[in-house]
Amino acid sequence: MPVRMKDIARDLNVSVVTISKVLRNHSDIGPATRKRVLQRVKELGYQPNWVARSLVTRRTYIIGLVVPDLMHSFFAEVAKGVGRKLRPRGYNVVISNSEEDSQLEAEEVNLLLARQVDGLLLASAQKPGQSDLFERIEEHKVPVVLIDRRISGLDLSYVGVDDKQVGLLATEHLIERGCRRIAHIRGPQISTGLGRLAGYRQALSRHGLRVASRYVLAGDSGDSTGYEAMRRLLALDPPPDGVFCYNDPVAAGAMKAVLEAGLRVPEDLAVVGAGNVHYSDLLRVPLSTVDQSSSLIGEHAADLLLDLVESKRPRRPRTILLAPKLVVRDSTNR
Amino acid sequence: MPVRMKDIARDLNVSVVTISKVLRNHSDIGPATRKRVLQRVKELGYQPNWVARSLVTRRTYIIGLVVPDLMHSFFAEVAKGVGRKLRPRGYNVVISNSEEDSQLEAEEVNLLLARQVDGLLLASAQKPGQSDLFERIEEHKVPVVLIDRRISGLDLSYVGVDDKQVGLLATEHLIERGCRRIAHIRGPQISTGLGRLAGYRQALSRHGLRVASRYVLAGDSGDSTGYEAMRRLLALDPPPDGVFCYNDPVAAGAMKAVLEAGLRVPEDLAVVGAGNVHYSDLLRVPLSTVDQSSSLIGEHAADLLLDLVESKRPRRPRTILLAPKLVVRDSTNR
DNA sequence: TTGAAAGCGCTACCAT
DNA sequence: ATGGTAGCGCTTTCAA
Numbered sequence: 001m002p003v004r005m006k007d008i009a010r011d012l013n014v015s016v017v018t019i020s021k022v023l024r025n026h027s028d029i030g031p032a033t034r035k036r037v038l039q040r041v042k043e044l045g046y047q048p049n050w051v052a053r054s055l056v057t058r059r060t061y062i063i064g065l066v067v068p069d070l071m072h073s074f075f076a077e078v079a080k081g082v083g084r085k086l087r088p089r090g091y092n093v094v095i096s097n098s099e100e101d102s103q104l105e106a107e108e109v110n111l112l113l114a115r116q117v118d119g120l121l122l123a124s125a126q127k128p129g130q131s132d133l134f135e136r137i138e139e140h141k142v143p144v145v146l147i148d149r150r151i152s153g154l155d156l157s158y159v160g161v162d163d164k165q166v167g168l169l170a171t172e173h174l175i176e177r178g179c180r181r182i183a184h185i186r187g188p189q190i191s192t193g194l195g196r197l198a199g200y201r202q203a204l205s206r207h208g209l210r211v212a213s214r215y216v217l218a219g220d221s222g223d224s225t226g227y228e229a230m231r232r233l234l235a236l237d238p239p240p241d242g243v244f245c246y247n248d249p250v251a252a253g254a255m256k257a258v259l260e261a262g263l264r265v266p267e268d269l270a271v272v273g274a275g276n277v278h279y280s281d282l283l284r285v286p287l288s289t290v291d292q293s294s295s296l297i298g299e300h301a302a303d304l305l306l307d308l309v310e311s312k313r314p315r316r317p318r319t320i321l322l323a324p325k326l327v328v329r330d331s332t333n334r
Numbered sequence: 335m336p337v338r339m340k341d342i343a344r345d346l347n348v349s350v351v352t353i354s355k356v357l358r359n360h361s362d363i364g365p366a367t368r369k370r371v372l373q374r375v376k377e378l379g380y381q382p383n384w385v386a387r388s389l390v391t392r393r394t395y396i397i398g399l400v401v402p403d404l405m406h407s408f409f410a411e412v413a414k415g416v417g418r419k420l421r422p423r424g425y426n427v428v429i430s431n432s433e434e435d436s437q438l439e440a441e442e443v444n445l446l447l448a449r450q451v452d453g454l455l456l457a458s459a460q461k462p463g464q465s466d467l468f469e470r471i472e473e474h475k476v477p478v479v480l481i482d483r484r485i486s487g488l489d490l491s492y493v494g495v496d497d498k499q500v501g502l503l504a505t506e507h508l509i510e511r512g513c514r515r516i517a518h519i520r521g522p523q524i525s526t527g528l529g530r531l532a533g534y535r536q537a538l539s540r541h542g543l544r545v546a547s548r549y550v551l552a553g554d555s556g557d558s559t560g561y562e563a564m565r566r567l568l569a570l571d572p573p574p575d576g577v578f579c580y581n582d583p584v585a586a587g588a589m590k591a592v593l594e595a596g597l598r599v600p601e602d603l604a605v606v607g608a609g610n611v612h613y614s615d616l617l618r619v620p621l622s623t624v625d626q627s628s629s630l631i632g633e634h635a636a637d638l639l640l641d642l643v644e645s646k647r648p649r650r651p652r653t654i655l656l657a658p659k660l661v662v663r664d665s666t667n668r
Numbered sequence: 669t670t671g672a673a674a675g676c677g678c679t680a681c682c683a684t
Numbered sequence: 685a686t687g688g689t690a691g692c693g694c695t696t697t698c699a700a
Contacts, residue, residue, distance in 0.1 A: 002474060004693060015671045020695060028669055045470070047448040051394065052693035054385045056676050062428075062449075070413055071612065076404045083431050092445060094396075095429045097417050111426060114381040115396075136379070140336060223616065252616040278405065282557065282586040284618050338677060349687045354679060364685055386677035390692050 003046045012036055023048060054116065061091050063305065064112035065121040067147075068100040072221065072249060073277045074294050075123065078147060081298020082121060089306065091118070100188070100220065102126045106133045113140045119305045123147040127189060143308035145301045150191040157308065157317040159301040161292045163192050166324045167199020170244045170272040170290050175207050177332050179242030179270055183215040185229045185254060187246030196274065200244055215240055219250055226253025234261050241269055242332075248273035248280050248289055255331065259284060270332040274324075286329035293322050337380045346370055357382060388450065395425045397639065398446035399455040401481075402434040406555065406583060407611045408628050409457065412481060415632020416455060423640065425452070434522070434554065436460045440467045447474045453639045457481040461523060477642035479635045484525040491642065491651040493635040495626045497526050500658045501533020504578045504606040504624050509541050511666050513576030513604055517549040519563045519588060521580030530608065534578055549574055553584055560587025568595050575603055576666075582607035582614050582623055589665065593618060604666040608658075620663035627656050 005019040012019075014033060021029050022037040029037075040046075054060045065082055067075040083093055094112060098105035102125045112120065113136065120142055126133060134154055137144055146158040174182050184200045187193030197216070204211050217232060219225040226245060233240055234257065245251035251273030258269050265271055265285045273280065276291035300320045308315055339353040346353075348367060355363050356371040363371075374380075388394045399416055401409040417427055428446060432439035436459045446454065447470065454476055460467060468488055471478055480492040508516050518534045521527030531550070538545050551566060553559040560579055567574055568591065579585035585607030592603050599605055599619045607614065610625035634654045642649055 006693075016694080017671055017696090018669090021670090024695090030669055033669080045473070047444065049693055050449045051385055051388045052676090053695075054676095055389055055678090055693080056695045058676080060385065070404070070410045071407060073405060073407060073410070076407070076410050079404055079429075080431060087430075087442075090445075092428050092430070092449065094426050095413075096421075096426070097414060108421075110381065111424075115384045115426065139379070223613070249613075252613060256616055279557070279583075279586065279613050279617075282590055282618060283613075283616050284620075286618075340677075350678080351680095351687055352685090355686090358679090362685055367685080383677055386692090387679075388692095389677080389694090390679045392692080 002049070003044045004049070008037065008040050008044065008046060011040055058116070060116050060118055062094055062115065062117045063091050063119050063121060064094050064096065064109070064115075064117040066096045066098055066105060066108055066112075067123045068098050068125050069221070070095065070097050072247075073279070074247070074275045074292070077277070077294035078123070078298040078301075081295035082302045084295075085299050085302035085306070098125050100125045102130055106131050109133055110136065113137065113142060117142060119309045120144045121147055121301055121305060123149055124151060125188075125190070126151060128152050143305060145305045145308070147297060147301050148192060152191070155317050157304050157319065159297050159304060159320045159322075160192075161297075161322045161324045163195025164199040164202070166274050166290045166292070167196035167244065168203050169199075169324055169326045170196075170274060171200045171203035172207070173288070173326055173328070173332060174242040174244060174270055174272060175203065175209070177242070177266070177270055177334055180209065181212075181215065181238060181240045181242070182209070183217070183233050183240035183243040185217050185219045185226060185233075185243060185245045185250055187250070188220050193246060196244075196246060219246060221247055221250065223249040223253030223256075226250035227257045228253075230254035230257035231261075234258070234263070239269070243269065243271055245271065245273045248275040248277045248287060251287055251289070252280075252283055255284060255287070266330065266332050266334045270334060272332055276327050281329065285331045288329045288332040289327050291325045291327050296322060336383070337378045338383070339380075342371065342374050342378065342380060345374055392450070394450050394452055396428055396449065396451045397425050397453050397455060398428050398430065398443070398449075398451040400430045400432055400439060400442055400446075401457045402432050402459050403555070404429065404431050406581075407613070408581070408609045408626070411611070411628035412457070412632040412635075415629035416636045418629075419633050419636035419640070432459050434459045436464055440465050443467060444470065447471065447476060451476060453643045454478045455481055455635055455639060457483055458485060459524070460485060462486050477639060479639045479642070481631060481635050482526060486525070489651050491638050491653065493631050493638060493654045493656075494526075495631075495656045495658045497529025498533040498536070500608050500624045500626070501530035501578065502537050503533075503658055503660045504530075504608060505534045505537035506541070507622070507660055507662070507666060508576040508578060508604055508606060509537065509543070511576070511600070511604055511668055514543065515546075515549065515572060515574045515576070516543070517551070517567050517574035517577040519551050519553045519560060519567075519577060519579045519584050521584070522554050527580060530578075530580060553580060555581055555584065557583040557587030557590075560584035561591045562587075564588035564591035565595075568592070568597070573603070577603065577605055579605065579607045582609040582611045582621060585621055585623070586614075586617055589618060589621070600664065600666050600668045604668060606666055610661055615663065619665045622663045622666040623661050625659045625661050630656060
């Protein structure tokens with residue numbers, strides 16, 4: 001039903017090959033023929049069938065982007081950055097949501113591989129050594145760039161921020177603002193969560209503060225866990241006077257719990273998040289946070305991946321570490 | 335390099351057809367052969383090449399989802415709902431960001447059509463009659479379901495809320511809370527923006543309030559425009575004592591402007607948004623809004639589309655209108 | 669400058 | 685129950 005090259009070729013009494021060459025700006029075509037072909041292509045509104053083309057070229061111009069949660073606007077922003085770079089180059093992006101589940105993630109990646117994607121952008125929920133996912137990717141020889149989360153022991157390209165630095169910046173800021181009982185609501189046991197935790201610990205010990213383990217609570221990455229964790233922290237005696245949260249959604253949830261308990265932010269308890277998602281400025285108390293230049297992460301990752309995809313010979317993995325930046329707002333302004 | 339059916343066939347001394355049948359659970363294969371095949375498939379980690387399969391079946395199991403802005407978490411939530419329904423059925427979703435630009439949107443859709451997507455989910459930025467986009471889609475015989483925004487004059491399946499009702503609910507709520515000078519920060523000139531505006535007007539006239547045109551300001555859909563628009567509203571004499579905003583991001587921006595001007599929400603000025611995005615509860619003043627069951631919209635749209643895609647014979651377009659629900663929080667609590 | 673032939677990896681159809 | 689043949693729409697190679 002849709003127009004094929006064959007149809008145009010028949011109309012014009014030329015071969016299919018000629019059409020194909022014109023459409024790909026092949027040089028060895030006479031100007032007259034080229035013009036006739038282009039004319040007819042426009043008349044019929046012909047569009048090449050990418051499935052057929054992909055089968056022979058082995059290039060789909062599809063990039064797979066796997067994120068743990070699109071609702072977390074950090075990842076939406078990364079996705080936007082990725083799209084901004086990839087679209088003008090003719091690529092489409094398939095976005096898969098792993099829901100922070102490594103099993104689901106593996107299935108999604110397998111599907112993407114079966115679809116012959118040209119490359120993979122992965123904010124992985126895998127714990128190290130948890131699966132053979134990366135071996136599969138390796139086998140398929142599909143280039144990968146890790147985003148936001150690194151996987152230890154794997155020599156893959158990576159774009160993200162220095163997470164230890166994130167933890168350091170946030171925690172030292174709290175210390176500098178006079179907090180002395182600083183809690184941390186941790187993230188998952190992946191590079192970001194562990195790195196920020198390490199930064200938190202280092203900041204405390206660097207300033208001679210004790211790391212009280214009861215002040216470190218496991219959460220995961222949503223605002224409801226921030227809320228729950230904060231309620232438990234408030235029940236401690238003495239409660240903390242500052243908290244560094246894994247990310248902004250967690251911090252938003254935590255802040256809600258603090259205010260609900262009748263305490264003031266930042267006077268009674270200062271709060272810092274991480275990620276600088278765009279609504280942080282609009283929260284009950286505008287949230288101090290550590291900016292990760294999310295859309296830049298997406299753009300850099302896309303660039304790195306394009307380089308891998310389009311270079312003929314294998315290239316060494318590269319790492320781009322962006323410097324986190326502290327953004328001070330009211331939630332620590334005391 | 336990757337394993338093909340041909341390889342397995344050779345190993346096992348059977349034909350490619352046999353492999354193909356086993357993998358698709360075709361009935362007419364002997365249990366012994368089936369077992370041998372499955373065994374070898376597992377050993378080699380074989381995965382069917384979807385590109386090749388698609389070329390012959392004319393089904394890609396890819397659905398295109400076009401949204402104006404992924405960063406607006408309403409659409410991220412819709413996308414999540416869509417994915418939740420489609421993934422278990424073996425579909426992948428290509429998400430395209432049109433950035434509220436109808437030109438860009440048309441290009442994206444064309445690319446998706448060239449990719450032979452099985453169906454299209456479209457939150458369109460097209461103004462009526464603006465382009466031949468829908469004719470192209472029609473030609474390709476690719477099923478479409480419109481999301482959130484309808485296009486007048488087109489008989490296409492649609493899932494969304496009754497936008498006039500959204501405007502009515504929000505505005506009547508403000509009236510009921512004692513507001514008398516009610517402003518509206520409008521959205522773009524598409525069904526959602528126009529519908530909500532109509533609801534706003536109807537609510538006012540129903541209660542004998544004058545619709546002062548200077549109280550209706552054009553915005554588009556982001557928080558920065560909400561902020562700007564609100565500053566202009568506050569400069570009026572008398573300023574409004576209530577405002578209904580096109581959506582939650584606009585409302586968040588508006589609220590920021592109000593508070594910055596030293597006024598109180600809701601005492602001096604009550605604010606209502608629309609969309610009930612998940613962080614609305616966490617804003618400076620928790621935001622009253624009209625819920626649109628965003629992820630349900632995504633799920634229903636996916637269902638409708640699947641029905642269109644998988645039914646042999648053409649089906650009539652269907653419309654699913656979800657009832658908007660008022661969510662009262664502090665921003666109107668007076 | 670043009671095109672005939674082969675083939676990408678798979679499935680549909682029809683024999684056996 | 686199994687497989688040979690043809691073909692999906694395109695590109696690649698090579699000959700004319």
